[in-house]
Amino acid sequence: MKDFFELPTPSYTFEIFPPKGAKSLDGTYATIDNLASLSPDLISVTYGAGGSSRDNTVEIASGIQNKYGICGVAHLTCVGSTRENIWAILRLLKSNGVSNILALRGDLPEGEASLGDFHHASELISFIKKEEGDTFNLFAACYPEKHLEASSLEEDLRYLKEKCDLGVKGLITQLFYDNDIFCRWRDQARAAGIKQPIIAGIMPITSANQIDKIVTLCGASVPTRVQRFVDAYRHNSGAVREAGIAYATEQIIDLLARGVDGIHLYTMNQPDVVRRIDEGIRSILYSVRVKRA
Numbered sequence: 001m002k003d004f005f006e007l008p009t010p011s012y013t014f015e016i017f018p019p020k021g022a023k024s025l026d027g028t029y030a031t032i033d034n035l036a037s038l039s040p041d042l043i044s045v046t047y048g049a050g051g052s053s054r055d056n057t058v059e060i061a062s063g064i065q066n067k068y069g070i071c072g073v074a075h076l077t078c079v080g081s082t083r084e085n086i087w088a089i090l091r092l093l094k095s096n097g098v099s100n101i102l103a104l105r106g107d108l109p110e111g112e113a114s115l116g117d118f119h120h121a122s123e124l125i126s127f128i129k130k131e132e133g134d135t136f137n138l139f140a141a142c143y144p145e146k147h148l149e150a151s152s153l154e155e156d157l158r159y160l161k162e163k164c165d166l167g168v169k170g171l172i173t174q175l176f177y178d179n180d181i182f183c184r185w186r187d188q189a190r191a192a193g194i195k196q197p198i199i200a201g202i203m204p205i206t207s208a209n210q211i212d213k214i215v216t217l218c219g220a221s222v223p224t225r226v227q228r229f230v231d232a233y234r235h236n237s238g239a240v241r242e243a244g245i246a247y248a249t250e251q252i253i254d255l256l257a258r259g260v261d262g263i264h265l266y267t268m269n270q271p272d273v274v275r276r277i278d279e280g281i282r283s284i285l286y287s288v289r290v291k292r293a
């Protein structure tokens with residue numbers, strides 16, 4: 001299995017989530033089987049996102065490595081956790097041979113007040129570095145349209161730089177639909193001294209409800225032509241899904257032309273959608289890799 005830092009540029013990576021509740025992992029492994037056949041450079045596994053179980057993240061990340069020989073990344077959030085909680089997970093990661101972590105703050109469930117021992121992702125990164133040195137390769141999240149809580153893009157970038165200076169090896173962006181916004185922000189991040197690879201997070205639109213929810217949850221800007229299509233065909237789920245696949249494909253091709261460091265597909269555990277996008281970008285991705293090697 002390759003280490004992330006031996007991977008080609010642009011990298012091509014996927015994100016999946018564990019099942020909700022105490023369900024069996026059979027469905028998740030069927031999804032991974034399907035995704036693994038597309039030879040991604042890495043598959044990351046969310047931790048408690050969208051209400052999914054936290055219990056299986058480490059086991060699935062380990063399975064991705066051991067069963068498929070693909071680099072597995074475990075997401076890890078710290079909000080509401082004690083140092084002991086994080087210690088226990090780090091021990092579990094080590095004993096399962098998982099050495100790649102996407103270190104996150106996470107969000108407290110509505111109504112919960114306790115922050116635990118950590119207030120920001122930087123505190124988690126600093127804790128892992130202090131306790132474990134370079135045992136883990138750490139990644140962090142970043143926000144081309146700024147994090148919703150940040151008062152300005154500049155402030156958000158200052159805190160992002162703090163995470164980078166603690167030794168993060170790569171950044172994965174929040175989903176976005178407007179490449180111009182991403183490229184402008186990437187220039188600002190570089191000007192702020194951020195040197196780490198910035199991997200673009202792409203979430204294909206698969207339904208009108210999904211895009212409504214995304215806009216509310218993370219405030220992503222939706223280009224007029226995309227919103228127009230979704231509004232016009234709101235009740236034709238097949239049409240919205242097809243247009244979403246076409247848009248994500250086009251978005252990725254444009255990012256490849258604009259020198260992106262990597263593409264991270266939020267797969268939503270829908271390998272059929274990923275496969276369609278893959279068909280549209282694969283040969284272009286490989287040509288770009290050859291040119292940039």
Ligand SMILES: Cc1cc2nc3c(=O)[nH]c(=O)nc-3n(C[C@H](O)[C@H](O)[C@H](O)COP(=O)(O)OP(=O)(O)OC[C@H]3O[C@@H](n4cnc5c(N)ncnc54)[C@H](O)[C@@H]3O)c2cc1C
Pocket residue numbers: 045046047048049050075076077102103104105106107119120121122141142147148149150151155156157159163172173174175201
């Ligand atoms: C690629 C990706 C994957 C994700 N995966 C998951 C997942 O698996 N599970 C999950 O629950 N959530 C996940 N999330 C969501 C994430 O947990 C939330 O967006 C969360 O609100 C912020 O996490 P963070 O690590 O970016 O936080 P931080 O880096 O801590 O930033 C959060 C806010 O605090 C500010 N800030 C940072 N440091 C400081 C400081 N020192 N002082 C004052 N303010 C500061 C920032 O500007 C920002 O506004 C993911 C997000 C992304 C982009």
